[in-house]
Amino acid sequence: MSQSFRQPDILEIARTEGKVMVEDLAERFDVTVQTIRRDLTELANAGKLERVHGGAILPSGVTNIIYDERRRLNEDAKQAIARACAAAIADSSSVFLDIGTTTEAVAHELLDHSNLMVVTNNMNVANILLANKTCEIVVAGGSLRRSDNGLVGNLTARTIENFKFDTAILGCSALDEDGDLLDFDIQEVVVGQTLLKRSREVFLVADHSKFQRSAPVRIGSLRDIDRIFTDLPLPGALAESCRSWGTDMVVTG
Structure with missing residues (x-):
């Protein structure tokens, strides 16, 4: 056939x-x-x-695929993105690591960094970073989402409001053609929106599959992001928008 x-x-x-x-x-x-x-x-x-x-x-535009499946998607691309992102993070800095399989990959790449303070709402990230003996780990409170070991909701957002991070590393479930960052869980979105206000520099880590997906809840826009790390070039119109907004693009592929 x-x-x-x-x-x-x-x-x-x-x-x-x-x-x-x-x-x-x-x-x-x-x-x-x-x-x-x-x-x-x-x-x-x-x-x-x-x-x-x-x-x-x-x-699906309303339901995310299960976490273990997402871990296996584009693994090599996520590792390359994580290496590039980790290389841009200075030792002895304060960092927030978001929920997501790519942010978990970043955590693995931070194991050789020194004297970091890492705040996270991702229990998987906290467990990964236990191997870095010089890293101070702060776990943000909140409601535990058992599907991915993420902590979400207003309590998590209130914890974040006590900090001013040097760098926040965010993920998203989808990236719309107009540059909107999208997710499926409104309780997770409130955390991302708070991070945009409480960070000196915001990095987005997103492989190319996010360009082809949809999700119902808006976190923010690429205009709010200082740098996006991805594996393939953004679609032409979106890349041009990033240049006009001053959003740096790091393409690892």
């Missing part, structure tokens, strides 16, 4: 079953797994599917 006929059928299977798996599709269409991976990548690049470990799912 040719690719032009196969991809609509793959989408129909995803709509019917909720998820497609590489091995199952290869057997169903009698093609190699490499061929199916190419199909899924092209469909994901077109915004029609979202890649997950071993397959793909239909994209």
Whole structure:
């Protein structure tokens, strides 16, 4: 079966079953797994599917995919983004690390930094940074979101209001074509909005999959961000907007 006929059928299977798996599709269409991976990548690049470990799912504008699946998405890209971001963080500085799989990757890259104070609402980040013996770790209070070990809500925001960070490192669930940073949980969004006001410098870490996604709640805009670290160039109009806003772009890919 040719690719032009196969991809609509793959989408129909995803709509019917909720998820497609590489091995199952290869057997169903009698093609190699490499061929199916190419199909899924092209469909994901077109915004029609979202890649997950071993397959793909239909994209959602109101519900995020589960955390363990997000960890596996674009792992190499996230590591490159994290290395570039960590290199821009000075020793002996105060840093906030947000919820997210890419901010967790940044935490791993900060293990060799010295004398940091890191405040986080991400229990995973706190556990990672325990290996850095010179790092002071402050965990912001709040309601524990069991799905990703994140602390969210007004209590978290009030904790953040007691600080003025040298650098805040934010993630987002989606990046709209007009530069809006979007997320799924309004309790998490209030934390991000507070950080924008309580940080001298704000970095956004976001791989290219965020350009193709949608989410319902607005955190802020790229005009509020000092620097974005990503793996592929931003779409042309958005890149031009960043230049006009003075938002630096660091592209690792």
